[in-house]
Amino acid sequence: MLSSLPVLEKCAEDVARANLRAYDAARASFSWEAARRDLDGLPSGGLNIAHEAVDRHAAGPRGSRVAIRWLGRSGTTRDLTYADLSRQTSRFANALRGLGVGPGERVYTLLGRVPELYVAVLGTLKSGNVVCPLFSAFGPEPIRTRLAIGGARVLVTTEALYERKVAALRASLPELEHVLVVGPKGAPPEGTLAFDALLDRSADAFTIPATDPEAPALLHFTSGTTGKPKGVLHVHQAVVAHHATGRLALDLHPEDVFWCTADPGWVTGTSYGIIAPLTHGVTSIVDEADFDVERWYRILAEQRVNVWYSAPTAIRMLMRAGIEPVRRHDLGALRFLASVGEPLNPEAVLWSQEAFGRPFHDNWWQTETGGIMIANFASMPVRPGSMGRPLPGIEAAVVRPTEDGVEEIREPGLEGELALRPGWPSMFRAYWNEPERYAKCFRDGWYLTGDLAHGDDDGYFWFVGRGDDVIKTSGHLIGPFEVESVLMEHPGVAEAGVIGKPDPVAHEVVKAFVSLKPGFVPGEALRRELLALARKRLGAVVAPKEIDFADSLPRTRSGKIMRRLLRARELGLPEGDVSTLEDAP
Numbered sequence: 001m002l003s004s005l006p007v008l009e010k011c012a013e014d015v016a017r018a019n020l021r022a023y024d025a026a027r028a029s030f031s032w033e034a035a036r037r038d039l040d041g042l043p044s045g046g047l048n049i050a051h052e053a054v055d056r057h058a059a060g061p062r063g064s065r066v067a068i069r070w071l072g073r074s075g076t077t078r079d080l081t082y083a084d085l086s087r088q089t090s091r092f093a094n095a096l097r098g099l100g101v102g103p104g105e106r107v108y109t110l111l112g113r114v115p116e117l118y119v120a121v122l123g124t125l126k127s128g129n130v131v132c133p134l135f136s137a138f139g140p141e142p143i144r145t146r147l148a149i150g151g152a153r154v155l156v157t158t159e160a161l162y163e164r165k166v167a168a169l170r171a172s173l174p175e176l177e178h179v180l181v182v183g184p185k186g187a188p189p190e191g192t193l194a195f196d197a198l199l200d201r202s203a204d205a206f207t208i209p210a211t212d213p214e215a216p217a218l219l220h221f222t223s224g225t226t227g228k229p230k231g232v233l234h235v236h237q238a239v240v241a242h243h244a245t246g247r248l249a250l251d252l253h254p255e256d257v258f259w260c261t262a263d264p265g266w267v268t269g270t271s272y273g274i275i276a277p278l279t280h281g282v283t284s285i286v287d288e289a290d291f292d293v294e295r296w297y298r299i300l301a302e303q304r305v306n307v308w309y310s311a312p313t314a315i316r317m318l319m320r321a322g323i324e325p326v327r328r329h330d331l332g333a334l335r336f337l338a339s340v341g342e343p344l345n346p347e348a349v350l351w352s353q354e355a356f357g358r359p360f361h362d363n364w365w366q367t368e369t370g371g372i373m374i375a376n377f378a379s380m381p382v383r384p385g386s387m388g389r390p391l392p393g394i395e396a397a398v399v400r401p402t403e404d405g406v407e408e409i410r411e412p413g414l415e416g417e418l419a420l421r422p423g424w425p426s427m428f429r430a431y432w433n434e435p436e437r438y439a440k441c442f443r444d445g446w447y448l449t450g451d452l453a454h455g456d457d458d459g460y461f462w463f464v465g466r467g468d469d470v471i472k473t474s475g476h477l478i479g480p481f482e483v484e485s486v487l488m489e490h491p492g493v494a495e496a497g498v499i500g501k502p503d504p505v506a507h508e509v510v511k512a513f514v515s516l517k518p519g520f521v522p523g524e525a526l527r528r529e530l531l532a533l534a535r536k537r538l539g540a541v542v543a544p545k546e547i548d549f550a551d552s553l554p555r556t557r558s559g560k561i562m563r564r565l566l567r568a569r570e571l572g573l574p575e576g577d578v579s580t581l582e583d584a585p
């Protein structure tokens with residue numbers, strides 16, 4: 001159905017300057033060993049993310065280049081060059097040493113997007129510790145469970161966050177020995193140390209110890225879209241994938257200004273908001289503030305952003321505001337736009353082509369994969385609604401279970417579970433303390449992603465839905481994404497979330513929740529219009545039987561529609577883990 005939409009061809013100029021020009025040739029010649037050689041490695045042996053991201057640039061001609069341009073909420077700007085970042089992260093690594101924090105111990109951050117967050121994350125990696133960035137908006141309970149699960153030894157936070165959310169938890173976290181607070185006005189709260197004072201006392205040179213490429217580096221919790229978040233562990237070697245995918249999927253060139261809008265509290269904000277751009281020596285924009293249409297266009301224009309990595313929720317909110325605000329800004333520097341986190345509706349791809357003169361390029365990956373696995377590349381035609389093709393070095397397939405394993409579905413258009421052949425460097429190495437759950441993800445030599453997809457004749461992959469969200473009605477399997485995308489074709493629809501509602505006859509019926517763009521009023525007339533559109537485009541079986549209007553849809557902090565909550569609320573069932581819900585208390 002969606003594949004009947006127009007294909008957006010690329011102009012010769014775009015193809016010529018893309019890092020990946022010819023897909024088949026790039027795949028054929030790619031090896032992870034060769035990708036590893038694009039990085040330095042440590043002089044003492046081994047591979048350390050912070051060396052590749054910071055120190056190797058700091059020591060050379062790129063040392064004076066701005067690594068991170070920080071845009072404060074209230075208008076302040078702070079630039080950190082690669083040399084500055086190297087010194088600051090060394091101070092942090094020395095500070096950890098001084099506190100007696102041993103290799104492999106967990107350092108957590110609970111910070112907004114402030115420069116200290118980037119210093120703490122990279123400094124922790126330098127020192128050979130494992131870093132776990134948490135969303136600063138989490139409430140005390142999600143913070144406590146995540147600190148406890150990973151056995152946090154150190155937490156870096158602010159005075160205000162500490163007093164509001166952490167101080168009362170200290171007694172229940174015996175392993176949490178050190179809390180460093182950023183920006184206390186006077187003496188730091190009892191039981192904490194002042195971050196700045198500690199760094200000031202620490203030397204600004206640090207020799208990164210020989211780091212085993214398999215040494216644990218990053219602990220990230222999943223978004224909790226389908227249930228209780230899992231702690232996902234990545235190793236230093238992941239940087240090979242961060243770098244290669246930054247080049248191939250995000251088309252990063254060394255002179256670029258890059259803006260990844262994701263918070264490091266979820267994996268995109270770390271893999272591509274911190275590590276990948278720095279390994280390429282680009283200037284990375286960090287905005288402290290939350291989403292705001294006008295502010296975002298101003299940043300893109302004023303900072304001359306070349307490559308922009310964002311998410312469908314944000315894109316849908318930009319669409320909601322219309323094209324007029326785009327026209328008021330000079331976005332001429334924008335060269336490549338990419339999106340991740342949720343399916344990108346074809347409507348959004350077509351809109352971005354109209355608004356920016358370039359499409360958003362959807363790409364697919366998960367916390368578990370550590371980096372982009374399937375992507376629409378700069379040089380390739382974009383098929384709106386498709387996630388694109390597997391990265392060089394990545395073997396992806398659609399599979400179905402058999403009695404003793406899985407088998408590949410090679411027929412285009414047939415749905416099954418999306419699977420990846422293990423072995424890429426940023427593949428997760430564990431669910432923290434859940435070895436059985438980890439083992440269950442692998443079958444017959446495949447990693448099973450839990451997402452459903454189908455392939456087409458040309459090897460593009462199409463997202464159908466999460467295994468858990470798929471709707472079974474009258475013997476058909478329906479992915480919510482296709483239904484949501486059709487509803488979004490209506491000019492009044494800002495967002496749509498689709499669930500299966502139990503039904504005695506059909507097993508489930510399709511029910512949709514939609515939020516509207518300004519100027520559209522919910523009511524019977526609009527409901528009938530939407531139902532008619534859906535029936536015409538999808539047929540009576542797949543079209544929703546019921547449509548409800550909502551001011552907004554429940555979302556995770558990383559911007560994903562929580563269909564399981566729509567379902568639980570509709571059916572009056574328990575809501576389950578809501579720690580990552582956007583407006584959780």
Ligand code: ATP
Binds near residue numbers: 226342343367
């Ligand atoms: P949890 O595993 O806790 O339920 P989550 O899967 O949402 O949460 P993440 O690892 O942050 O946590 O998200 C990865 C998931 O997001 C993918 O498995 C997929 O379902 C969805 N996703 C990511 N990118 C895309 C995309 N381009 N198209 C469709 N879905 C996507």
Ligand code: MG
Binds near residue numbers: 366
């Ligand atoms: Mg998941």
